[in-house]
Amino acid sequence: MATTTVKAYGATASTEDLKPLDIERRSVGTDDVKIDITYCGVCHSDIHTARNDWKGSTYPVVPGGHEIIGRVVEVGNGVSNYKVGDLVGVGCLVDSCQTCSSCEQDLEQFCEKGATWTYNSPDKxxxxxxxxxxxSTSVVVDEKFVLSIPENLDEAGTAPLLCAGITTWSPLSHWKVKKGDKVGVIGLGGLGHMGVKFAHALGAHVVMITTSPEKGKDAKRLGAHEVLVSKDAEDMKKHQGSFDFILNTIPVGHEMDPYLGLLKIDSTMVLVGAVEPLKPFHGGSVIGGRKRIAGSLIGGIKETQEMLDFCGEHNITSDIEIIDMQDINKAYERVTSNDVKYRFVIDMKSLK
Structure with missing residues (x-):
């Protein structure tokens, strides 16, 4: 297949900084959409992949696979949903088999033959x-994996919705969080701040659960009704057995029992952050109230579009800090030391 050379930024080894690279993009096929990238969010997974923390990186790695925003500049003959000039997005997925039971249920992220991720996957x-x-300056994607962005939303602030947004929206939607539910969001970072915004917009009573009392003011600005400091034993006791749903965004292994004690009978805590071993927890914490611990991974294309449409209706975007592409290595250091509120987004004009 014919290809085009485009400018990019990537890592050529796990120990090296990201630097300018030239990469090949495929020419536009029948069902393809070519997107001129205007903004790209920075996700912690980008850092893990660039540094080979998960031991599956193939170099060179060009990260930024989860939060791409841009304008359509070319479409294939078979494309019916998009035209030149449309504002669009690309999330974590760019392909799947389309025929397995997961794909048929619009759960492409769980494709049984293996989804094609936006970076560091074999290119079909x-x-x-x-x-x-x-x-990078542009990308070519099958139209089935392109998302329509509501034009009323801020372009840069919309980028993180395609990863941090869908990661928190999907469990709230799947477990049918509704008006009047008491919802806890553990951890106020890139994921947690979106969880607070969504739960608030769904009409829930939102409690930000954090180890840091100083995050309370910001949590309330984002839509939390209360702040629960998990290190405060008295406060934790007050909230025992009172939550309908808890969204756990903690990114590392941690003690589960204190949080499980907050759930009502028959309620659920969903993990979206810790892709690593958790500390052992007491079986009685779940047996005692028929409670559930569940997990959730991003969302399928249909659900991601539903989330974007909801954001358009409620004018929800991420809280971001815009950077130039040339500042990416500095941004990585700041992300790893939790020094960002709440997501970096790259202005891709700086690469062009």
Missing amino acids: HIEGAQTYGGY
């Missing part, structure tokens, strides 16, 4: 190549 279209993410 260019033999021997892998997919490259959004730290």
Whole structure:
């Protein structure tokens, strides 16, 4: 297949900083959409992949696979949903088999034959190549994996919705969080701040659960009705057995028992952050109230579009700090030391 060379930023080894690279993008096929990238969010997964923390990176790695925003500049002959000039997005997925039971249920993220992730996946279209993410000037994607962005939303602030947004929206939607539910959001970072915004917009009574009392003011600005400091034993006791749903965004292994004690009978805590071993927890914490611990991974394309449409109706975007592409290595250091409120977004004009 014919290819085009485009500018990008990537890592050529796990120990190296990101630097300018030239990469190959496929030419536009029948069902493809070519997107001129205007903004790209920075996700912690980008850092894990660039540094090979998960031991599956193939170099060169071009991260930025989860939060791509741009304008359509070319479409294939078979494309019916998009036209040149449309504001669109690309999230974590750019392909799946489309035929397995997961794909048929619009759960492409659980494709039984293996989804094609936006970066660091084998590229089905260019033999021997892998997919490259959004730290680049343009991308070509099958129209089935392109998302329509409401024009009323801020472009840059919309980018993190495609990862941090859908990661928190999907469990709230799947477990049918509704008006009047008492919802806890543990951890106020890139994921947690979106969880607070969504739960508030769904009409829930939102409690921000944090180890840091100083985050309370910001949590309330974002839509939390109360702040529960998990280190405060008296406060934790007051909230025992009172939550309908808890969204747990803590990114590392941690003690589960204190949080399980907050759930009502028959209620659920969903993990979206800790992709690593958890500390042992007491079986009685779940047996004693027929409670559930569940997990959730992003969302399918249909659900992601539903989330974006909801954001358009409620004017919800992420709280961001815009950076130039050339500042990415500094941004990585700040992300790893929790020094961002709440997501970095790259202005891709700086690469062009």
